[in-house]
Amino acid sequence: MSEELKPQAAAPQAAAKPAAPRAAAAKPAAPAKPAVNELKPTVVEPAALRAELVRLHDKEGMDFLLNLTGEDWMDEGLGVVYQLENTADGKQACVKCVCPDRENPMLPSVCDLWDIAHTYEREVYDFYGIVFTNHPDMRRLFMREDWVGYPFRKDDKTEEENPLRMTNEPLSDFTTEYSLHEDGTVEKVEHRVWDKDDYVVNIGPQHPSTHGVLHFRVALEGERIRKIDPHLGYIHRGVEKISEQMTYPQTLALTDRLDYLGAMQNRHALCMCIEQAMGVEVSDRVQVIRTIMDELQRIDSHILFFSCLCQDLGATTAFLYGFRDREKILDIFEETCGGRLILNYNTIGGVMADIHPNFVKRVKEFIPYMRKNIQEYHDIFTGNVIFQNRSKGVGVLTKEQVISFGCTGGTGRASGWHNDLRKLRPYAAYDRVQFNEVVRTEGDSFARYMIRLDEILESLNIIEQLIDNIPEGNFQEKMKPIIKLPVGTFYSEVEGSRGRFGVFIESKGDKSPYRLHYRSTGLPLVAVMDTVCRGNMLADLITIGGTVDYVVPDVDR
Amino acid sequence: MKRAKIKSIPYEEFKDNETYEKLVEELNAGGANVIVRKLDDLIDWGRSNSLWPLTFATSCCGIEFMAVCAARYDIARFGFEVTRNSPRQADVILVCGTITTKMAPVLRRLYDQMADPKYVVAIGGCSVSGGPFTKSYHVLNGVDKIIPVDVYVPGCPPRPESFLYGMMQLQRIVKVENFFGTTNRKEKDPFKAEAERKGEEIYKEEELA
Numbered sequence: 001m002s003e004e005l006k007p008q009a010a011a012p013q014a015a016a017k018p019a020a021p022r023a024a025a026a027k028p029a030a031p032a033k034p035a036v037n038e039l040k041p042t043v044v045e046p047a048a049l050r051a052e053l054v055r056l057h058d059k060e061g062m063d064f065l066l067n068l069t070g071e072d073w074m075d076e077g078l079g080v081v082y083q084l085e086n087t088a089d090g091k092q093a094c095v096k097c098v099c100p101d102r103e104n105p106m107l108p109s110v111c112d113l114w115d116i117a118h119t120y121e122r123e124v125y126d127f128y129g130i131v132f133t134n135h136p137d138m139r140r141l142f143m144r145e146d147w148v149g150y151p152f153r154k155d156d157k158t159e160e161e162n163p164l165r166m167t168n169e170p171l172s173d174f175t176t177e178y179s180l181h182e183d184g185t186v187e188k189v190e191h192r193v194w195d196k197d198d199y200v201v202n203i204g205p206q207h208p209s210t211h212g213v214l215h216f217r218v219a220l221e222g223e224r225i226r227k228i229d230p231h232l233g234y235i236h237r238g239v240e241k242i243s244e245q246m247t248y249p250q251t252l253a254l255t256d257r258l259d260y261l262g263a264m265q266n267r268h269a270l271c272m273c274i275e276q277a278m279g280v281e282v283s284d285r286v287q288v289i290r291t292i293m294d295e296l297q298r299i300d301s302h303i304l305f306f307s308c309l310c311q312d313l314g315a316t317t318a319f320l321y322g323f324r325d326r327e328k329i330l331d332i333f334e335e336t337c338g339g340r341l342i343l344n345y346n347t348i349g350g351v352m353a354d355i356h357p358n359f360v361k362r363v364k365e366f367i368p369y370m371r372k373n374i375q376e377y378h379d380i381f382t383g384n385v386i387f388q389n390r391s392k393g394v395g396v397l398t399k400e401q402v403i404s405f406g407c408t409g410g411t412g413r414a415s416g417w418h419n420d421l422r423k424l425r426p427y428a429a430y431d432r433v434q435f436n437e438v439v440r441t442e443g444d445s446f447a448r449y450m451i452r453l454d455e456i457l458e459s460l461n462i463i464e465q466l467i468d469n470i471p472e473g474n475f476q477e478k479m480k481p482i483i484k485l486p487v488g489t490f491y492s493e494v495e496g497s498r499g500r501f502g503v504f505i506e507s508k509g510d511k512s513p514y515r516l517h518y519r520s521t522g523l524p525l526v527a528v529m530d531t532v533c534r535g536n537m538l539a540d541l542i543t544i545g546g547t548v549d550y551v552v553p554d555v556d557r
Numbered sequence: 558m559k560r561a562k563i564k565s566i567p568y569e570e571f572k573d574n575e576t577y578e579k580l581v582e583e584l585n586a587g588g589a590n591v592i593v594r595k596l597d598d599l600i601d602w603g604r605s606n607s608l609w610p611l612t613f614a615t616s617c618c619g620i621e622f623m624a625v626c627a628a629r630y631d632i633a634r635f636g637f638e639v640t641r642n643s644p645r646q647a648d649v650i651l652v653c654g655t656i657t658t659k660m661a662p663v664l665r666r667l668y669d670q671m672a673d674p675k676y677v678v679a680i681g682g683c684s685v686s687g688g689p690f691t692k693s694y695h696v697l698n699g700v701d702k703i704i705p706v707d708v709y710v711p712g713c714p715p716r717p718e719s720f721l722y723g724m725m726q727l728q729r730i731v732k733v734e735n736f737f738g739t740t741n742r743k744e745k746d747p748f749k750a751e752a753e754r755k756g757e758e759i760y761k762e763e764e765l766a
Contacts, residue, residue, distance in 0.1 A: 143695075144659055151694050159694060166662050166703065205663055208612045208642045212619075213660060234660045235615050238693040245692065253689055260617040304620070307627075323627030330624075341620055341714055553616045553655075 037276040039489040039504075041081055041096035049097045050108035053082065056093055057113045061086045064403050065114035067491070069504050069517040070124035072154045073098060078105045078128050081504070083491065087403055087417065090424055099130060106178070106186065109135035115404040119527040127152035133180035136191065142233030142556060145170050152241055171217075171231070193229060194219055201538070205234045209312045209542045212552025214526070216541070223537050228530040236556040243516040248274055248483045249348060251516060256342045258518060259554035261301035262497040264293045266518075267346040272427065273492035273503040274348050277485045284429075285473035286350045288466050291429040292363070293333075293345060294494070295459040299370065300329045301497035302452040302459075309449065309546040310381055313390070318381045325373050332362050348483055350476030363467050367460050374456060382453070391445035395532045395544035398443060405531070406524040409499025410451040411548050415443035421495040428494075433465045445540075448547035484511050496521050498549050522555035561605075561732035563725050565635075571726070581733050597736045604648075605731035606636040608676070608724070611647035613667065615654030618681040618714040622653045630717040637724060644670040649727065652706075653714075655683035655690055656697045668704045674734070678723055679706045682713040689713070 044052045056062040062084035069081045079098035085091070099105040109132035111118040121132040122141040129150035131138060140147065148161040177189045194200055194217075204215040213234035219227040239258060243251040255270050256263040268290050275282060307322030330340045335356040337343040345352050381387060402412040412419045420437040422430040438454040440447040485507035493502035502519030525548045532548065533541055560568055560581075568574070614622055625632050632638050641647040644667045656664055668677065679700050682688030687698035700706060707730055710723035752759045 142659075162658075162694070164658050164661060164697065164702075166665060168662055168666075169659065205660065206613060206644075206667055213615045213663075234657060234663070235655060236657055236659065236695050237655055237690045238695045239690075242690065242693050257617055257689065260620060307623075320628045323624060324629070327624070327627075327629050340624075340716065341617055 035277045035279060035486070035488065035490060037273060037490045037492045039081075039083070039094045039491050041094040041489065043096050043098070046097055046099050046107055049095070050110065052095060053084075053110050053113060056084055056095070057110075060091070060093065061088060062091075062093055063087055063114075065110075065116050065120070065406055066092070066500075067502055067504060067517070067519045068117065068120035068124065069515070070128040070130060070152065071506065071515050072128060072152065074154055076100065077102060078130055078153075080107065080124055080130065081489070082110075083504075087419070105130045106133055106180075107131075108133055108180070111135055114406070115401070115531070116406040116524050116527055119523060123523075126150070129153065131178050133178050133186060136177050137175045137193075138178060139172075139175050140233075142236040144233075145172060151238065193217075194227075198226070203541070204231075210545065210552075211308065211550065212555075214552050214555070216529070218533075218538065218541070220538060223539075225533045225536055225538060225541065228533050228541075230526050230529055232526065232556055234556070235553045237553070239557045240516055240518065243513060245512060247511045248485070248513070251513065252347065253344065255518075256344060257553065258557060259496065259498070259501070259521065259551045260341055261304055261551055262297060262501065262521070262554075263341070263343050264290075264297040264345060265494050265496040266501055267344075268294060268428070269492055269494040269496075269501050269503045271346045271348050272494065273490055273505055274483070274485065276492055277488070277490040277505065277507070278348075278483070280349055280477060280479070282350055282477055283473035283475070284471040286475060286477075287429045288470050289351055289355060289475070290346065291433075292463055292466050292470075293351075294428070295462050296329050296332060296363075298459050298497050299456050300326055300333075302456050303329075305452050305546075305549050306377060306381075306449075309543075312542050312546050313387060315381055315384070315387075318377070321373070321376060321380065325370060328366055328369065332359065332366065335359065335362070347476065349479045350474065352476075354475040355470070360467055360470070363463060367464050367467075370456065370460055374453060377453060382450075388446065390540060390543050391449060391547065393444050393446075394540050395445045395536060395547070396443045397528065397532050401528070401531060402443075405528040407499070407528050407548075408524070409496065409521060409549075410438075410455065411448055411525055411528075412499070413437070413439045414447035414451045416441040419500070421493060421500050427492075429466060430462075433462050435462050445543050445547040448549070452549070482511050484509060485513070493519065498522065498525070498551070518557060520554050520557060522550035522552070525550040526555050561729040563728055563732075566722075566725060571729075577726075577729060580730065584733055584735060594735075597734070598732075600736045601732045601734055604674075605728040607639070608637050608648045608727065608731070609639045609641050609646065610637055611644050611650045611667070611671070612640045612642055613650055613653065613664075615656065615660060616683070618653035618683070621714040621717060621720065622651060622680070625717045625720045630721065632721070632724075635721065635724060635728070644668075645672060647671055648674070649676040649678060650704075651678045651680050652684040652700050653680045655688065656700050656703075657695050658697055659695065661697050661703055664700065665703050676707045676727055676731070677704050678708045678710060678727060680710045680720065680723070681715055682711060685709050685711055 064085040064087050066085050067083040072078050077098050077100035082095045084093045099107055107130055109121055121135055124130050125138055126140040126142050149156045173193050175191050175193050177191055179187050179189055198219040201218045201220055204210045205213040215231035217229040218225055239254045252267055255266040258266055303322045303326045307319045310318035333343055334340050336359055337345040397415045399416045402415045402417050408419045418439055423437045435458045438451050438458060487509045490505045493500050499521035501521050504517040505513050506515040508514045533544055679685050684700045687696050690696040691698055708723050708726045710719050712719050
C-alpha cells in the first residue's frame with residue numbers, strides 16, 4: 001500500500017522543489033501542484049523572532065494572531081508556529097521558530113502586540129514547557145498546578161508521574177514572570193494575581209450559567225467587576241494529544257465532541273484539511289450537502305444560544321420555544337446521519353451516507369416554519385424591557401479589541417469586524433450563493449444577541465438557494481484503505497457556529513498526524529471575558545458570558 | 558418478592574431484571590415487617606416520583622439533558638423536572654459528560670455535599686468508562702472509580718429515550734428501598750460479608766475486646 005502512495009506523497013514536494021521532477025512524472029494521476037492549504041512558514045532564529053514579529057505587526061499590518069501552535073520536533077528542539085493575518089487586505093503570514101534547548105526552552109513573548117498571545121503562550125507553556133520571557137503571567141492554563149511534566153512533549157511519561165489526585169486543587173495567588181535583561185540574563189519575578197485587599201468571588205466550576213465547567217475568579221469592587229481570572233481545564237480531554245496516536249479516519253470521531261454545537265463544521269474542517277493536503281477533490285454533490293448541513297448546524301447552534309441565554313436570564317418559556325424548533329433540525333439530522341447531537345457525518349472524501357429521500361422535503365418545510373418562529377422569538381424576548389436594559393450598552397467591545405483578541409464569529413461581527421470566512425475565502429459551495437454578512441457596530445451584548453438571530457435568517461436563505469439544486473454525483477470518493485498525508489504542514493479552516501475553526505496538521509508522511517492542533521473558536525472568547533466584563537455588574541457577567549457564546553469543551557479541547 | 562411497578566413500562570419489558578432482582582434480594586435479606594413495609598411503600602412512592610436532579614453537565618450529554626427537559630421529551634412527566642443548582646437540594650446527580658482528572662475532586666465534593674438518600678446516574682460513554690477518550694492522560698475512565706453509581710446509561714450521547722429508561726430504572730431502585738428500620742444503602746464490610754458467606758472464621762472486634 002505504501003508503494004502506491006509514495007508518488008502521491010512526494011508530489012507536493014516535487015512541485016516545490018524543481019530538483020525532483022521524476023517523482024511527479026512517475027504517476028501522472030497524482031496531483032502535481034502543492035496542496036492548496038500547505039503552510040510555508042518562514043523559519044526564524046529565537047534571537048530574531050521578536051524583531052520579525054514586531055516588523056510584521058507594525059510594518060505589514062498583521063493585526064490578527066490567527067493561531068499559535070506549539071510543537072515538539074524531538075532532536076531539533078521545541079518550537080512554535082505563528083499564523084498571522086492582516087484584517088484589512090486578508091494577507092497571511094506564517095512564522096516558525098525552533099528552540100534547540102530542550103532543558104530550558106525560552107522564547108520572547110509577544111503578548112504586548114496581540115492580546116490573545118497572552119492566553120496562547122500560556123497554553124504552549126502548559127503543554128510544552130516553553131517559557132515566554134517578559135510574559136507577565138506564566139502560569140499553567142489547563143493542567144493542575146501540581147501537574148508534573150509537560151503532556152504534549154513526545155518524551156513525556158505522564159501516567160507514571162501523574163496519578164489521579166483526589167485532593168483539592170491548589171490555586172496560587174501568585175504568578176511568575178521570567179524577565180529578560182539586556183545582558184541576556186533571565187530573572188524570575190513573582191507577581192500577585194490579586195491585590196492584598198481584593199475581594200475575590202469564585203464562580204464555577206459547577207455553575208449552571210457558565211455553560212460548562214468553567215471557573216472564574218472575580219475580584220469585586222462593591223458589585224462591579226474589577227478583574228476576572230478565568231481558570232480553565234476542567235474538561236481538557238487531551239484531544240490533540242490522543243489524535244497523534246490515531247489514524248486520520250479515527251481522528252475524525254473526536255472533532256464532533258469538541259464544540260458539539262458545531263459538530264458538522266468541525267468535522268468539515270478536518271476532512272477538508274486532509275482532502276486538500278492529499279489533493280482529493282470531492283464531488284459537487286458533497287460540497288452542497290456539506291454546505292447545507294453546516295448551515296443547519298449553525299441554525300441549531302444559534303437556537304440553542306437563544307434558549308440558553310433566555311434560561312440564564314429567567315425566561316423559561318423562551319427556552320422551551322427554542323428547543324421546540326431545535327428538535328425539527330435534529331429530526332432532519334437524525335434521518336440522514338443517524339445521530340442527534342454527535343453526527344459523525346463527514347468523512348475523508350465525502351459524507352458517510354447519501355441524504356435521506358425525505359431530506360429535501362423536510363428542509364423545505366422547515367425554512368418557512370423557522371422564518372415564522374423567529375418573529376415569535378422577537379415578540380417574546382427581544383422586546384422585553386428587562387432584557388434590553390441588561391444588554392444594551394453592557395459589555396462593549398471595540399473593533400480593535402476583538403481583532404487583538406481574535407474573537408471571530410458573531411462576537412467579532414457585533415463589533416464591526418468583517419470576519420466571516422464564508423465571504424472572505426469561500427469554501428465548499430459558499431461561492432455560489434447570495435447572502436449578507438451580518439455585521440453590527442455597537443459591540444454590546446444586545447448586538448451580539450441580534451447578530452445570532454439575524455444569522456439564522458441568512459442561513460435559511462443559503463439553504464433555500466441550495467436545497468432545490470443539489471447536483472447529482474458521488475457522495476463518497478473512493479479512498480485508499482490507509483490514508484497517509486504527504487510531508488508538510490497544512491491548515492484549513494471553516495466558519496464554525498461561533499467563529500473561525502481551524503485545523504493545523506503537521507505530517508511526517510505517516511498514517512497518523514505528527515501534530516494536530518485545532519484553532520479553538522472559544523478560547524479567544526473566554527480570554528476576552530476579563531476585558532469585556534471590567535466595570536460591569538457581577539450579575540451582567542451571566543448576560544455577557546451568554547452572548548459571547550463559548551462552548552467549554554471547545555475551549556479546553 | 559416485591560416488584561416495583563412503573564406505570565410506563567411493564568416489568569417484563571425491562572431489559573435486565575436479573576440484576577434488579579438480586580438487588581431486591583440483598584435489600585430484603587433481613588426480612589421486612591409488614592406494617593413498616595407499607596409505610597416504606599408510601600415514602601418510596603413519593604420519593605421515586607420526585608427525584609430532583611442536580612444541574613451538572615460537563616459536555617455533550619448536557620445538551621441532550623437539556624433536550625430531555627424541554628417540551629418534546631418532557632422529563633416533568635416523571636417528576637424529574639425540578640433541576641437544582643445546589644447539590645444540597647438535589648436527590649440525584651446525573652453525570653453528563655467527560656470527567657477529567659482535574660474535575661474528579663470537584664465531582665466527589667459535589668457528591669459529598671448532597672444529602673442522603675442520594676443517587677448517581679452515569680450518563681454517556683465518557684462517564685461510564687471514559688468513552689472515546691479512554692487513552693487520554695487527563696480523563697477519568699468511569700466515574701464509578703470515585704463515586705458509587707446506581708444506573709449506567711450508555712450512548713454517545715444517549716438518546717432521550719435512553720435517558721428516560723435509565724431514570725425509570727432508578728425509580729425501580731428507589732421503590733424497593735427500606736426507609737424505616739434499616740439504614741439505607743449501608744454496605745456491609747465486603748471482607749466480613751464474604752467470610753460470612755463462605756463460613757470462614759475471622760477475628761471479630763467483639764472477641765478482640
